[in-house]
Amino acid sequence: TDSVKRLSFKRCVSEGDLVIVYERHDNMKAIKVCESAVLQNRFGVFKHSDWIGKPFGSKVFSSKxxxxYLLAPTPELWTLVLSHRTQILYIADISFVIMYLEIVPGCVVLESGTGSGSLSTSLARAVAPSGHVYTFDFHEQRAASAREDFEKTGLSSLVTVGVRDIQGEGFPEKFTGKADSVFLDLPQPWLAIPSVGKMLKQDGILCSFSPCIEQVQRSCETLRSNFTDIRTFEVLLRTYEVREVKMNSFQGDEDRSTELPPCKRKQRLNEEGNGLENPSPPVVMARPSSEARGHTGYLTFARLKCAA
Ligand code: SAM
Structure with a gap:
């Protein structure tokens, strides 16, 4: 369908397209292409008209x-550039959720809350072209902004946003027995679990995201009556900075070498190449990035028990 093409497979940039303008891995933004417009940044002035007809992934130049780079708006990149109206799920959790919920093309997925639509965007791609995501948030403005974003990303035929208090009212009755999977990112998910039990098809799977273990415990207590295979995971993404360093100029190690006894210290200095005609070649070092995100939350999965 057109929406799937717009999301991942369209090859060349055209008027009206959403593109991700990539400066660096930590500096990207989504821009709608308009023939008469320009992008101005510290690298100069870029005419959108120069972009039209270029394949996604192209490097484009300013007058200076x-x-x-012009990248296609995949869900992975959208999650990095969307405007944060709430806390969002990032790609490490998202990919795990989609795999464990066994979401494939054609699935019907229920979600609450929609938040900034970060997860919904990936859910939509996973169910395309014949499935559908029904996502609910009780915050009207957030629901409206999410709808606008799904228009922008070309996903509106795959996602429907509803305004509803899912903890208070549960999911709408019309979805009873229709959902392949349900995802909850709510402050008190245990209140919505009885409704999730009604919405899921036989063997359907629920995932609930909670930042604190106390919320997980409470959800698990509620899950026990109707669900089986209850498992909680925490996904920790660790980014490493990898670079080449010369051992004899590596400050941290020099300091530590003074803790060694004198004979070992001499051996170590020789190994590092100090005072030798042919110093050791640089070595590749990896250390955890200072920007690495740690804990996001716990993902609790459970499968609906078969009716006896
Ligand atoms: N998973 C989303 C994402 O990746 O963008 C973020 C969800 S955000 C953390 C939680 C959302 O749940 C908020 O937008 C909030 O308005 C909504 N929410 C809280 N209580 C709710 C309720 N009772 N019914 C429906 N939505 C609710």
Missing amino acids: GGFV
Whole structure:
């Protein structure tokens, strides 16, 4: 369908497209292409008209010779550039959720809350072209902004946003027995679990995201009556900075070498190449990035018990 093409497979940029303008891994933004418009940044002035007809992934130049890349708006990149109206799920949790919920093309998925639509965007791609995501948030403005975003990303035929208090009222009755999977990112998910039990098809799977273990415990207590295979995971993404360093100029190690006894210290200095005609070649070092995110939350999965 057109929406799937717009999301991942369209090859060349055209008027009205959403593109992700990539300066660096930590500096990207989503821009709608308009023939008469320009993008101005520290690398110069970029005419959108120069972008039209170029394949996604192209490097494009400004009048000053600066450059950026034009990337296709995949859900992975959208999660990095969307405007944060709430806390969002990031790609490490998202990919795990989609795999464990066994979401494939054609699935019907229920979600609450919609939040900033970060997860919904990936859910939509996973169910395309014939499935559907029904996502609910009780916050009207958030629901409206999410709808606008799904228009922008070309996903509105795959996602429907409803305004509803899911903890208070549960999911709408019309979805009873229709959902392949349900995802909850709510402050008191245990209040919505009885409704989830009604919405799921036989063997359907629930996932609930909670930042604190106390919420997980409470959800698990509620899950025990109707669900089986209850498992909680925490996904920790660890980014490493990898670079080449010369051992004889590696400050941290020099300091520590003074803790060694004198004979070992001499051996170590020789190994590092100090005072030798042919110093050791640089070595590749990896250390955890200072920007690495740690805990996001716990993902609790459970499968609906078969009716006796
Ligand atoms: N998973 C989303 C994402 O990746 O963008 C973020 C969800 S955000 C943390 C939680 C959302 O739940 C908020 O937008 C909030 O308005 C909504 N919410 C809280 N209580 C709710 C309720 N009782 N019914 C429906 N939505 C609710």
